[in-house]
Amino acid sequence: xxxxxxxxxxxxxxxxxxxxxxxxxxxxxxxxxxxxxxxxxxxxxxxxxxxxxxxxxxxxxxxxxxxxxxxxxxxxxxxxxxxxxxxxxxxxxxxxxxxxxxxxxxxxxxxxxxxxxxxxxxxxxxxxxxxxxxxxxxxxxxxxxxxxxxxxxxxxxxxxxx
Amino acid sequence: xxxxxxxxxxxxxxxxxxxxxxxxxxxxxxxxxxxxxxxxxxxxxxxxxxxxxxxxxxxxxxxxxxxxxxxxxxxxxxxxxxxxxxxxxxxxxxxxxxxxxxxxxxxxxxxxxxxxxxxxxxxxxxxxxxxxxxxxxxxxxxxxxxxxxxxxxxxxxxxxxxxxxxxxxxxxxxxxxxxxxxxxxxxxxxxxxxxxxxxxxxxxxxxxxxxxxxxxxxxxxxxxxxx
Numbered sequence: 001x002x003x004x005x006x007x008x009x010x011x012x013x014x015x016x017x018x019x020x021x022x023x024x025x026x027x028x029x030x031x032x033x034x035x036x037x038x039x040x041x042x043x044x045x046x047x048x049x050x051x052x053x054x055x056x057x058x059x060x061x062x063x064x065x066x067x068x069x070x071x072x073x074x075x076x077x078x079x080x081x082x083x084x085x086x087x088x089x090x091x092x093x094x095x096x097x098x099x100x101x102x103x104x105x106x107x108x109x110x111x112x113x114x115x116x117x118x119x120x121x122x123x124x125x126x127x128x129x130x131x132x133x134x135x136x137x138x139x140x141x142x143x144x145x146x147x148x149x150x151x152x153x154x155x156x157x158x159x160x161x162x
Numbered sequence: 163x164x165x166x167x168x169x170x171x172x173x174x175x176x177x178x179x180x181x182x183x184x185x186x187x188x189x190x191x192x193x194x195x196x197x198x199x200x201x202x203x204x205x206x207x208x209x210x211x212x213x214x215x216x217x218x219x220x221x222x223x224x225x226x227x228x229x230x231x232x233x234x235x236x237x238x239x240x241x242x243x244x245x246x247x248x249x250x251x252x253x254x255x256x257x258x259x260x261x262x263x264x265x266x267x268x269x270x271x272x273x274x275x276x277x278x279x280x281x282x283x284x285x286x287x288x289x290x291x292x293x294x295x296x297x298x299x300x301x302x303x304x305x306x307x308x309x310x311x312x313x314x315x316x317x318x319x320x321x322x323x324x325x326x327x328x329x330x331x332x333x334x335x336x337x338x339x340x341x342x343x344x345x346x347x348x349x350x351x352x353x354x355x356x357x358x359x360x361x362x363x364x365x366x367x368x369x370x371x372x373x374x375x376x377x378x379x380x381x382x383x384x385x386x387x388x389x
Binding site for chain 2: 002010013041046148150151
């Protein structure tokens with residue numbers, strides 16, 4: 001009787017052991033369509049020239065904006081424009097200068113910002129980035145107070161699949 | 163310990179009040195092209211996305227701006243989900259201009275206030291392809307609306323408050339969305355998934371049963387051997 005029980009248990013164990021081998025595998029198929037996009041990230045989201053005296057200049061690399069694509073897989077055209085600091089007093093947008101890259105970080109080496117868009121990068125790749133430097137010269141005899149400016153980076157990717 | 167906790171709390175508060183220094187904004191590539199018959203209307207869609215839910219203001223310039231209406235502000239979905247902005251173009255019955263009217267759309271996201279505020283703006287060129295026959299079907303598959311059903315279209319692009327962003331799947335939307343298989347294939351996938359899960363549970367049950375049987379076998383063997 002004991003032998004019979006043992007043989008039965010061994011047979012059952014063997015049978016159970018081979019079941020997973022013959023169990024059919026089930027597969028699930030999924031699909032996704034990834035579109036062509038471009039985006040832009042500006043880091044940091046604000047800059048400051050701190051405090052300057054009339055006629056004072058601040059340039060260099062302290063006011064940099066890192067412009068890059070985060071997720072996009074298409075080439076992006078990046079432009080920059082700005083508004084006047086204070087139109088009435090003549091503190092105009094062109095007092096702010098800008099440049100791209102490791103060079104042109106001095107105020108004289110950068111170009112004046114304008115109210116109309118100027119190309120920063122005609123084809124920013126998905127994994128690329130641009131360092132945009134900003135410098136400022138306060139006009140002589142400028143009234144002492146706080147001024148603000150808005151700089152806008154405009155991005156377009158009108159050609160799909162570039 | 164108390165000083166360490168205080169430092170930790172202070173650091174947590176400090177980090178919590180630091181404003182975000184990263185600002186990102188994106189759009190679907192390619193122009194918006196809308197085919198419109200004379201004395202008719204049609205819609206196009208512009209896909210924009212952002213990692214956070216922000217409000218963006220929409221504007222347009224160019225010759226085509228006076229023939230389109232769109233929402234003035236749009237709230238973007240978070241987590242880079244695509245938000246589709248509907249652009250409706252209408253051509254009056256007395257139109258006698260070119261067959262290709264162009265313009266540019268802009269979606270402006272304002273940055274953080276500061277001495278110098280950095281704004282991000284997406285630009286999208288659009289084209290209105292005027293069809294000379296009023297009964298022509300739009301090849302892009304967009305819904306064709308008779309002029310009588312068009313809400314009072316302004317001659318400028320400024321009075322656009324009547325239109326809200328449509329649901330996320332207009333008929334002429336480019337394939338820039340994730341999708342699973344078709345409905346019938348989905349049913350098969352669900353059944354297959356169910357069988358797969360069942361087989362996994364069955365496998366675990368089988369292994370447990372095997373362990374129990376082997377243990378019982380050795381128990382009986384040793385017990386009978388000890389008698």
